Amino acid sequence: MNIQRESELRSKRITAMPRSVIHMMSALARDVDDPVSLSWAKPVHGTPEHINAAAAKAVKDGLCSGYSPGMGLPELREAIAVKLRRDNSIPARPDEVLVTVGAIEGITAALAAVIDPGDEVLLPSPNYSTHTEQVRMLSGKPVFVPCIEEEGFRPDIAALRAAVTRSTKAILLSTPSNPTGAVFNEADLRAIGDLALEHNLTVIIDEAYEYFVFDDAVHFSLASVPEYRSSVISVFTVTKTYAMTGWRIGYVHARSDLVFEMNKAHNCMAICAPVVSQYASLAAINGPQDCVEDFRLKYLRNRDRVCERLDALSEHFSYQRPAGSYCMFPRILHPDGKNSLEFCKRMLTEARVSTTPGVGFGPGGEEHMRITFCCAYEDIDRAFDRIEAWLT
Numbered sequence: 529m530n531i532q533r534e535s536e537l538r539s540k541r542i543t544a545m546p547r548s549v550i551h552m553m554s555a556l557a558r559d560v561d562d563p564v565s566l567s568w569a570k571p572v573h574g575t576p577e578h579i580n581a582a583a584a585k586a587v588k589d590g591l592c593s594g595y596s597p598g599m600g601l602p603e604l605r606e607a608i609a610v611k612l613r614r615d616n617s618i619p620a621r622p623d624e625v626l627v628t629v630g631a632i633e634g635i636t637a638a639l640a641a642v643i644d645p646g647d648e649v650l651l652p653s654p655n656y657s658t659h660t661e662q663v664r665m666l667s668g669k670p671v672f673v674p675c676i677e678e679e680g681f682r683p684d685i686a687a688l689r690a691a692v693t694r695s696t697k698a699i700l701l702s703t704p705s706n707p708t709g710a711v712f713n714e715a716d717l718r719a720i721g722d723l724a725l726e727h728n729l730t731v732i733i734d735e736a737y738e739y740f741v742f743d744d745a746v747h748f749s750l751a752s753v754p755e756y757r758s759s760v761i762s763v764f765t766v767t768k769t770y771a772m773t774g775w776r777i778g779y780v781h782a783r784s785d786l787v788f789e790m791n792k793a794h795n796c797m798a799i800c801a802p803v804v805s806q807y808a809s810l811a812a813i814n815g816p817q818d819c820v821e822d823f824r825l826k827y828l829r830n831r832d833r834v835c836e837r838l839d840a841l842s843e844h845f846s847y848q849r850p851a852g853s854y855c856m857f858p859r860i861l862h863p864d865g866k867n868s869l870e871f872c873k874r875m876l877t878e879a880r881v882s883t884t885p886g887v888g889f890g891p892g893g894e895e896h897m898r899i900t901f902c903c904a905y906e907d908i909d910r911a912f913d914r915i916e917a918w919l920t
């Protein structure tokens with residue numbers, strides 16, 4: 529078949545989607561001898577044992593061979609509603625909860641329920657790379673609104689307001705943020721809620737890292753405020769909270785009519801979330817929570833070490849101390865850092881340390897690199913010893 533005909537057979541929309549820089553770096557890392565990774569947002573520790581055991585028991589008891597209801601197991605949606613009331617101050621009912629295949633499918637379902645082709649979605653940026661492509665995949669238009677780097681990557685409310693047009697339908701953000709580590713404060717989130725009410729927009733908030741906040745930062749769920757609740761879709765996941773990236777369970781809270789619409793999209797994408805993983809998530813949410821605090825303390829210790837090591841390289845990098853998540857977004861001051869992709873590729877092949885080029889996180893991400901610190905503690909020094917030797 530000739531090449532032109534082959535390309536005509538493909539969707540223009542998907543063909544235009546850039547390859548993820550994270551996957552590009554992972555592919556490159558396969559040819560590097562013993563690389564150290566500061567690039568995956570995937571915790572290195574395993575899922576806690578009581579969660580694994582609950583999943584094994586569900587399989588043994590023959591509970592996992594069929595579909596669950598599309599919206600999720602009733603007992604899991606009930607447990608999630610209790611968790612949302614307890615930890616997020618969202619007075620949730622089970623009919624306002626949809627269990628999804630990770631937060632990622634929840635966001636796709638949310639966007640599918642809210643936008644039509646050509647609608648604009650505002651993204652406070654640098655933003656999680658997949659959010660951009662999810663909007664594009666649904667034929668929406670991502671509109672990047674730069675955050676204020678010098679203020680810890682706070683959202684720029686005036687700039688968001690100025691970016692609203694007649695086509696704007698939604699604002700999509702993550703807090704705590706991947707890639708910057710910013711935690712949007714209550715006042716800023718309320719200002720975003722006000723903007724949504726004024727212009728009849730939906731705010732889709734990816735709260736994947738809700739439990740990982742440091743120092744005096746507080747995670748605030750905008751849907752906890754009655755006047756904003758009907759304008760907000762909140763997306764959560766067990767992936768990060770309980771180190772369960774492979775189980776693929778997330779969940780969404782929204783108005784019940786929106787959940788009904790999202791479930792139609794979810795039905796097209798997945799029918800239901802994996803049933804064995806729903807049982808594992810039930811054990812995670814209902815079980816002891818000390819593992820979550822253990823993880824948080826590990827990330828805090830790791831963050832502090834990364835910051836110490838970066839302080840010693842202040843000629844080459846400046847950074848905003850992350851208040852949450854396990855990501856940070858240093859600015860590359862080194863003259864070669866203008867092209868973050870080339871810089872990170874060289875760091876990988878020459879220093880054998882993998883980071884993620886900032887250009888993957890929206891146009892404002894250039895001249896930065898994303899570092900994740902969910903790695904083993906010792907890997908931080910291994911990585912920075914190599915980076916230091918490479919730069920000096």
Ligand SMILES: Cc1ncc(COP(=O)(O)O)c(C=O)c1O
Binds near residue numbers: 736
């Ligand atoms: C901000 C953010 N949202 C969503 C996801 C994906 O979550 P899940 O594994 O629940 O699909 C990630 C993963 O890195 C993330 O960083």
